[in-house]
Amino acid sequence: MNELFIMVSILDRSKAKKFAALYDRHHVTVRMNTLARGTAANDILDYLGLEDVDKIVMLSCVTRETWRQIKQALQTEMQIDIPGTGIVFIIPMSSIGGKKPLSFLTEGQNFVKGEETVLKNTNYELLIVIADQGNTDIIMDAARKANAGGGTVVHAKGTGMEGSEKFFGVSLAVEKEMVFIVVKSEDKNNIMKAIMEDAGMQSPAKSIIFSLPVTSTAGMRLMELPAKEDSDAE
Numbered sequence: 001m002n003e004l005f006i007m008v009s010i011l012d013r014s015k016a017k018k019f020a021a022l023y024d025r026h027h028v029t030v031r032m033n034t035l036a037r038g039t040a041a042n043d044i045l046d047y048l049g050l051e052d053v054d055k056i057v058m059l060s061c062v063t064r065e066t067w068r069q070i071k072q073a074l075q076t077e078m079q080i081d082i083p084g085t086g087i088v089f090i091i092p093m094s095s096i097g098g099k100k101p102l103s104f105l106t107e108g109q110n111f112v113k114g115e116e117t118v119l120k121n122t123n124y125e126l127l128i129v130i131a132d133q134g135n136t137d138i139i140m141d142a143a144r145k146a147n148a149g150g151g152t153v154v155h156a157k158g159t160g161m162e163g164s165e166k167f168f169g170v171s172l173a174v175e176k177e178m179v180f181i182v183v184k185s186e187d188k189n190n191i192m193k194a195i196m197e198d199a200g201m202q203s204p205a206k207s208i209i210f211s212l213p214v215t216s217t218a219g220m221r222l223m224e225l226p227a228k229e230d231s232d233a234e
Contacts, residue, residue, distance in 0.1 A: 009058040011086035027108030030160035061105040096210040104167040124214040133175040135205035142198035146191040151181040
């Protein structure tokens with residue numbers, strides 16, 4: 001199966017340029033980068049001979065074949081298995097809003113769209129909306145119209161944005177906001193459609209949206225209550 005994944009790289013900031021160069025060689029040029037800090041205890045850091053360093057988190061889109069090649073390079077070239085180098089993992093993607101965003105995110109990776117969902121029968125999905133900075137309200141207003149709850153906003157910087165005019169006819173800003181929204185699977189398509197219509201490429205937000213399957217949750221009781229109450233009323 002020709003599958004698509006979100007690749008998450010958690011790295012020491014000082015090593016970010018080397019990893020970015022490796023990803024560029026494998027045509028993974030569109031990335032969202034956000035800053036972070038590790039939480040390892042001092043005794044663990046001392047045991048591994050490491051310092052408490054700042055981190056960078058990179059999110060990018062890869063095919064299974066691209067991941068296979070990158071994983072091999074991470075082990076042989078970057079020696080990622082050495083403690084303190086970093087952690088890279090992939091999460092299966094469920095769907096993406098539109099053919100042009102798909103082509104933009106996978107340019108050069110020889111991806112042909114197959115089945116929409118990798119993991120079936122999940123009750124919830126995580127929507128990730130990537131938009132130009134300052135447009136969170138437009139996105140959330142559209143999402144709430146289609147029965148979404150709240151969202152979480154993360155500031156990020158995009159790389160590879162200079163290629164956007166080829167696909168969308170407009171340039172995308174480097175400064176980005178990523179909005180994370182957990183939704184019921186049954187509502188996913190309507191919410192994605194609403195965001196694409198009100199906050200898509202034709203809007204000031206210039207949003208790209210995709211979804212990831214959520215296999216288990218806690219703390220989602222309020223989203224489940226209405227359905228249960230309706231059932232009790234009957």
